[in-house]
Amino acid sequence: MKVEIVTHRDGEATVVDYDYQPRVEGERPMVLDVLLQAQATEMPDLAFRYGCRARNCGVCTVDINDKPRIACRARAREGDRISPVATLPVLSDLVVRRDGIARQMRGRLSGGAQGNDLNVEAPEAYHDLTACIECYACLDNCPMHARNFAGGLPADMPEGHELPDPGEGYRWGNPFSLLKLQRIRIDPMTTDAGREAALDHAMDLGLDACVGCPGCKCGVGIDLKGQVVGELLAAAGDRLPDGDG
Amino acid sequence: MMAIDTEWRDYDVIVVGSGGAGAQAASVAAEEGARVLVVSKDPIGCSDTKISEGIATVRASGADDDTEEGLSVNLRMGGGDLNVAAITDAFAEDSQAGYDRLRTQGLRPSIDAERHTPQSLPLPLGGHTKRRSVGHKNSGIAFGHASWHAVIQESRIDYLEDAWLLDLVTEETGAAESAPSRRVVGGLVYDASRGLLVAVRAPAVVIAAGGLSTLFFPKTDTMRGNTGDGYAVAARAGAELVDMEQVQFLPFCLASPPSYEGLCAGEPVTASFLGVLRDRNGKIILDGVYLRTRAECSAAIMRAVEAGNGSPNGGAYLDMTANKKQPLSGPYFMRFLQTCLPSAYNNARQALGKAAGKCEVEWEVRPGAHYQMGGIRADEHGAAVGGDGAGDTALGIAGLFAAGQAMGGVFGANRLGSTALTENVVFGTRAGRAAAETARASRAAPDDAAFAPLIAETVKRFGQKGGEAGSALKLELQRESWDCIGPVRTAARIDRMASLIGEWRTRLDRVSIPVHAVWNQAFVEFAELRNMLETAEAVATAARERDGSVGGHVRLDGRNISAFSTPYSTVVRRDADGGYRVRRVARPRQPLKRLVSYKMQENWRKLQVKMLLMMPKGMQDKKLEKRYRAIMGASGKAPEIVPGGAEGAVGEATRA
Ligand SMILES: Cc1cc2nc3c(=O)[nH]c(=O)nc-3n(C[C@H](O)[C@H](O)[C@H](O)COP(=O)(O)OP(=O)(O)OC[C@H]3O[C@@H](n4cnc5c(N)ncnc54)[C@H](O)[C@@H]3O)c2cc1C
Ligand code: SF4
Ligand code: SF4
Ligand code: FES
Numbered sequence: 067m068k069v070e071i072v073t074h075r076d077g078e079a080t081v082v083d084y085d086y087q088p089r090v091e092g093e094r095p096m097v098l099d100v101l102l103q104a105q106a107t108e109m110p111d112l113a114f115r116y117g118c119r120a121r122n123c124g125v126c127t128v129d130i131n132d133k134p135r136i137a138c139r140a141r142a143r144e145g146d147r148i149s150p151v152a153t154l155p156v157l158s159d160l161v162v163r164r165d166g167i168a169r170q171m172r173g174r175l176s177g178g179a180q181g182n183d184l185n186v187e188a189p190e191a192y193h194d195l196t197a198c199i200e201c202y203a204c205l206d207n208c209p210m211h212a213r214n215f216a217g218g219l220p221a222d223m224p225e226g227h228e229l230p231d232p233g234e235g236y237r238w239g240n241p242f243s244l245l246k247l248q249r250i251r252i253d254p255m256t257t258d259a260g261r262e263a264a265l266d267h268a269m270d271l272g273l274d275a276c277v278g279c280p281g282c283k284c285g286v287g288i289d290l291k292g293q294v295v296g297e298l299l300a301a302a303g304d305r306l307p308d309g310d311g
Numbered sequence: 312m313m314a315i316d317t318e319w320r321d322y323d324v325i326v327v328g329s330g331g332a333g334a335q336a337a338s339v340a341a342e343e344g345a346r347v348l349v350v351s352k353d354p355i356g357c358s359d360t361k362i363s364e365g366i367a368t369v370r371a372s373g374a375d376d377d378t379e380e381g382l383s384v385n386l387r388m389g390g391g392d393l394n395v396a397a398i399t400d401a402f403a404e405d406s407q408a409g410y411d412r413l414r415t416q417g418l419r420p421s422i423d424a425e426r427h428t429p430q431s432l433p434l435p436l437g438g439h440t441k442r443r444s445v446g447h448k449n450s451g452i453a454f455g456h457a458s459w460h461a462v463i464q465e466s467r468i469d470y471l472e473d474a475w476l477l478d479l480v481t482e483e484t485g486a487a488e489s490a491p492s493r494r495v496v497g498g499l500v501y502d503a504s505r506g507l508l509v510a511v512r513a514p515a516v517v518i519a520a521g522g523l524s525t526l527f528f529p530k531t532d533t534m535r536g537n538t539g540d541g542y543a544v545a546a547r548a549g550a551e552l553v554d555m556e557q558v559q560f561l562p563f564c565l566a567s568p569p570s571y572e573g574l575c576a577g578e579p580v581t582a583s584f585l586g587v588l589r590d591r592n593g594k595i596i597l598d599g600v601y602l603r604t605r606a607e608c609s610a611a612i613m614r615a616v617e618a619g620n621g622s623p624n625g626g627a628y629l630d631m632t633a634n635k636k637q638p639l640s641g642p643y644f645m646r647f648l649q650t651c652l653p654s655a656y657n658n659a660r661q662a663l664g665k666a667a668g669k670c671e672v673e674w675e676v677r678p679g680a681h682y683q684m685g686g687i688r689a690d691e692h693g694a695a696v697g698g699d700g701a702g703d704t705a706l707g708i709a710g711l712f713a714a715g716q717a718m719g720g721v722f723g724a725n726r727l728g729s730t731a732l733t734e735n736v737v738f739g740t741r742a743g744r745a746a747a748e749t750a751r752a753s754r755a756a757p758d759d760a761a762f763a764p765l766i767a768e769t770v771k772r773f774g775q776k777g778g779e780a781g782s783a784l785k786l787e788l789q790r791e792s793w794d795c796i797g798p799v800r801t802a803a804r805i806d807r808m809a810s811l812i813g814e815w816r817t818r819l820d821r822v823s824i825p826v827h828a829v830w831n832q833a834f835v836e837f838a839e840l841r842n843m844l845e846t847a848e849a850v851a852t853a854a855r856e857r858d859g860s861v862g863g864h865v866r867l868d869g870r871n872i873s874a875f876s877t878p879y880s881t882v883v884r885r886d887a888d889g890g891y892r893v894r895r896v897a898r899p900r901q902p903l904k905r906l907v908s909y910k911m912q913e914n915w916r917k918l919q920v921k922m923l924l925m926m927p928k929g930m931q932d933k934k935l936e937k938r939y940r941a942i943m944g945a946s947g948k949a950p951e952i953v954p955g956g957a958e959g960a961v962g963e964a965t966r967a
Contacts, residue, residue, distance in 0.1 A: 076827060089569050096570045110780030111825065113832035117353060117534040120574055120658075122362040122452065125354060138570070157473075158830035163504050164354055165472050168463055175464040184411055185427050188419035193448040196419075196456055199361075200354070233505070249456075253417065 069100055069142060072149035073112065073159040084108065086142065097148060098126055098137040101160070113159035124199035127151055127285065128160050134203040136285055153205035155220040155229060166214075166232030167202065171243055174267040175250065176260070186254045191293055195249040203285030204241035210275035211240040239271025241282040241290045247271075248294045251301070268298050274306050314773035315828040317508040317766055319759075322348040322469070323750035325498055325516045326743070327476045327541065330358025331735030332715025333519035334458035335412065339743030340517070341467040345750050348511060349470035350500050352536055355462050359521055359534050359716070361455030364654060364954060365447040366432070366729040367413075370406045372423075373431035373442025379403040384901075385440050386730070388909065390684070390723025391862050392878040392898050393554055395701045398720045401691040402730070402737050409736035410445070416457040416464075420445050432950050444729040446951055450654070454732060473504040473830070475838055476540065477769060479516060479548040482761045484709060493549060495710035496757035499765050503835065506828030508769060510762050514753035515710045515746035518545055518687060519739060522716040523558070523846045524680035525839075526792045529572040531680040532564060532954070538839040539846030541717035545687045546845055546885040550695045550708050553719035553896075554685030554880050555846075556853040556864040559726060560798040561954055562608035563655075564679030566624035571662035573679045575655045575954045577629065579603050583644055584923060584935055585633035588612060589673065590620035596627060599920035606865050609678040609798040614867070617799075626677030635670040637932040643939035645670065651949035678798040681954065684726055684863060685853070686719030687711075688882060693718055693742030699896055710749050714742040723880075724862020728952065772834060777821025781836030784818060788843055796850050801868040802858070808851045815844055816889075845885070852891040853881040874906050 067086040072079055084104045086095060095103075098116055105112045117123035119138045126137040129149045137148075154162035205211045212218060214236045216227045223229055230236060247264040250256055256264070276299055281291035288294075299306065322345075326337040329351035337349045349355070371377040382403035387394045410429070414420075420429040429445045447453045462468055477500065481493045495516050500509040520541030524531040531537070542552055563577040582600040588611055590596050597603065597611040612627040622628060634644040648670065649656050660668035667674055688696055688707075695711040696702030701720075713719075715735045722730065795808035819841055824833045857864055859872040879895040886892060900906075923931065943949050 090567065093568060099570050105782050106786055110782045110823075111831075111833035111836070113830055117357060117536065118362040119529075119535075119570070120362065120532075122450075123353075123357050123534060125357055157504055158827075158832060161830050161832075163473075165504065168355055168459070171463055173466060175460060184414045185422045185429070186419075187422045192419060193453075196449045196453050198456075199452060200357075200455075200459075249417070253419070 070147045074156045097140045097142045113161045124201035127201045166236040169235030201285040210272040213238040314826045322513040324746045325513045328519035329355045331360035332739035334461040335739030336517040336743035338461040340747040341465045343747035345747040347468045350474045352475045356455045356459035363451030365450035367732040368729045369410045377441040389727045393723030395720040397691045405737040416460040418457045474502045491709040503830040515749040517712040517742045519715045522683040527680040531573045532575045540842045543842035543845035551688040553688040555849045557684035559682040559863045560678040561681045563676040566626040566677040574658045576659040586631045589628045590615040613799040622675045628673035629676045630673040631670045639932045640935035647949045684722045687713035692745040712742040714738040774826040775824045779821040781822045799865045805855045852883045852893045856893040
């Protein structure tokens with residue numbers, strides 16, 4: 067099976083053709099299997115992330131034909147083009163720098179002030195959001211996240227704009243960071259003040275971008291539009307220019 | 312030209328790893344006022360903790376009479392008395408407080424309204440003597456969120472992800488005999504995302520870098536990062552490792568298709584009453600599987616492979632069709648199989664197809680590495696120790712701490728189910744607190760000269776030439792590790808491993824590494840391979856010393872070590888010249904009465920299997936239907952079990 071692997075070194079992209087050799091007859095390999103075999107054979111220092119091989123750890127996300135997919139559970143097909151996720155800056159080959167996302171949440175999580183009794187049942191929605199494996203597939207096509215890159219992708223920053231330093235945490239948010247904030251808001255242990263603070267953080271991260279946005283898609287099927295963005299927009303109500311809440 | 316620059320930093324405490332143990336160590340140390348740096352090669356929170364089944368041990372969650380002493384003894388019975396009593400006591404003492412700590416970081420269990428406690432699973436499972444295992448929605452991912460929260464929310468913690476701790480830096484203390492002769496002064500880190508070496512000065516380091524199962528890749532269900540880095544850096548710094556031969560293999564992992572290789576498909580108990588193991592010729596190689604230990608199942612599979620009767624992918628066949636065919640009890644069996652270990656059943660169904668999912672055909676299975684019971688030798692605060700018996704910190708390394716899977720002495724020869732997630736928070740918390748204390752007491756400024764040789768050596772690696780590929784060498788090592796120090800071992804195999812390690816060490820210096828500093832995969836492969844070699848040698852050295860089978864260590868050329876003999880642990884230590892030395896330290900044995908009663912239970916269970924198999928078919932079916940009904944109760948669901956847990960291998964409860 068022939069695929070294209072887009073590698074990156076020192077800012078240069080190269081398209082490498084790789085011919086996957088099935089290990090058993092009729093094998094339908096995952097994209098991660100293709101990468102592992104390429105590394106074991108022709109591309110010994112091919113850089114890519116993976117961990118659990120079972121769609122739990124969330125680090126193996128790559129773009130397949132320009133759409134983010136979880137490599138360990140995405141079947142490879144003839145002619146597939148495997149490239150690093152376009153929404154984050156590339157470090158090497160298929161590895162992107164992820165930490166600008168989590169770092170933007172520093173100082174924004176304290177809303178979860180604690181009561182004395184920990185034996186409180188959380189609502190089902192809390193667990194729905196906890197299903198997030200932090201794969202960052204939802205950054206795809208998110209206008210809020212794109213604000214960090216002058217409205218586009220890190221690879222095509224227009225003249226005169228500088229790439230933001232991920233080490234400082236990105237200025238603008240994304241579906242994942244909103245999910246984290248909404249999770250705090252629906253945690254029964256959170257105080258009213260904590261709930262308000264979480265909403266303020268969502269506003270500060272650019273919740274206004276969600277108004278009228280067709281919405282985001284989650285790599286593991288969490289209803290981001292309904293359970294995260296919709297809830298936050300409703301809570302923000304009049305505080306947003308064209309709020310629909 | 313310098314290929315890679317070095318940045319210098321100062322902290323009170325370095326925490327290596329951001330899984331369950333590392334996240335807690337960091338957050339406690341920060342609460343204690345320490346300036347903390349977390350170094351994590353995976354993104355924050357990303358770890359075995361995150362991909363686990365998410366079942367944790369919380370004492371007294373299911374029964375009021377669940378005493379600390381009872382839990383501590385329970386752990387040691389399970390671990391064949393290789394565990395250190397002060398450590399199992401600490402586990403029992405702190406399990407509730409530790410668990411509550413996770414709840415302040417957002418872990419939300421279901422609540423038992425009547426008892427006003429976290430809801431424990433319905434039965435005292437297998438080797439646990441009480442109901443005390445708490446399950447969670449979203450499994451380990453819920454714990455992953457808690458780890459993430461612990462690190463990200465605490466502003467006194469700095470962190471580097473995509474950053475590999477390469478080595479510890481230590482120096483002579485010049486202290487008198489009553490104090491350690493060496494102390495930690497920091498560590499050297501490769502920060503791949505910024506393309507820098509980071510020399511971190513710190514008087515205390517907590518190693519929470521997880522296990523070593525990647526030595527056996529792809530025959531493992533764990534994260535790829537389990538390259539034994541924690542054991543290796545500790546050993547190179549002169550620390551002792553304990554019980555390193557005790558690797559836990561799950562017997563029934565998938566052998567194919569390749570994408571699913573290594574993932575857990577079941578446990579002895581899920582084979583249920585009529586499940587048997589067969590070789591490629593259909594010959595039964597083990598019956599009564601549900602009452603066997605993991606080691607017995609693994610040994611039966613590997614013996615068949617050894618004799619040339621293994622399955623195409625080097626395993627054997629788990630045949631559960633007889634369970635399924637029973638007219639009355641068959642449907643109950645299917646329900647049992649689907650509900651007691653749902654993730655494993657799903658793995659098998661997805662990997663092996665519909666007919667296998669319905670148990671109409673046999674499953675090809677093979678053991679897979681799951682957890683390392685041994686580890687860095689430490690006291691109940693995670694502080695490195697040396698010497699005899701339970702050990703002495705004065706003979707350890709000052710400022711070196713371990714927690715989580717990296718730490719040894721907690722579980723001895725076998726780990727009870729759902730205890731690792733609790734181990735993380737109990738010993739993460741303790742090590743974090745102790746490390747902060749050490750930092751407070753430390754005055755001496757480190758001598759930067761101690762870092763110099765290590766930095767120079769590391770810088771030189773960037774641009775190293777020689778034509779070997781680290782990734783390919785890793786695969787070679789993994790194949791041999793499986794054959795020589797894997798689920799079954801012989802003296803000859805272990806010796807072969809030792810000589811191969813010597814060869815690989817020379818080849819390591821010929822691994823080609825390009826010069827670029829940012830995310831240099833070849834350098835990463837090199838650094839991990841180097842640690843895997845170190846770890847493999849530690850395992851091989853300990854495995855050679857233990858000439859009989861006990862717990863996770865199966866010697867095909869030795870006898871079973873009796874529960875009645877005096878237990879001992881192996882302790883290995885790396886000499887300055889790189890060679891490994893091993894010795895035994897004695898452990899106290901359980902009272903004889905307790906052992907005898909466990910032994911009798913074992914014999915009774917074996918008899919039960921015989922009787923069941925001899926029964927006429929119709930009677931057998933009726934009897935089984937009754938048994939399933941009793942197990943699954945009104946809910947029609949089997950009590951959930953944890954892969955690697957004692958409840959998954961009933962026979963193991965008898966192994967003292
Ligand atoms: C599939 C599966 C299911 C399981 N189910 C359960 C269960 O239900 N209940 C239970 O109690 N246990 C379970 N376990 C076991 C348990 O998950 C682990 O033993 C435990 O989580 C280990 O925690 P840890 O913090 O020690 O290490 P990990 O969680 O593995 O974290 C290790 C950390 O160290 C980092 N690291 C490693 N090397 C370096 C280095 N050189 N430099 C910097 N960072 C480094 C890694 O990036 C990672 O952040 C399961 C395990 C598996 C694999
Ligand atoms: S709805 Fe908001 S978070 Fe979702 S994609 Fe649009 S801008 Fe991004
Ligand atoms: S919200 Fe969904 S897509 Fe986004 S990081 Fe979480 S799991 Fe991935
Ligand atoms: S490797 Fe863990 S999600 Fe793909």
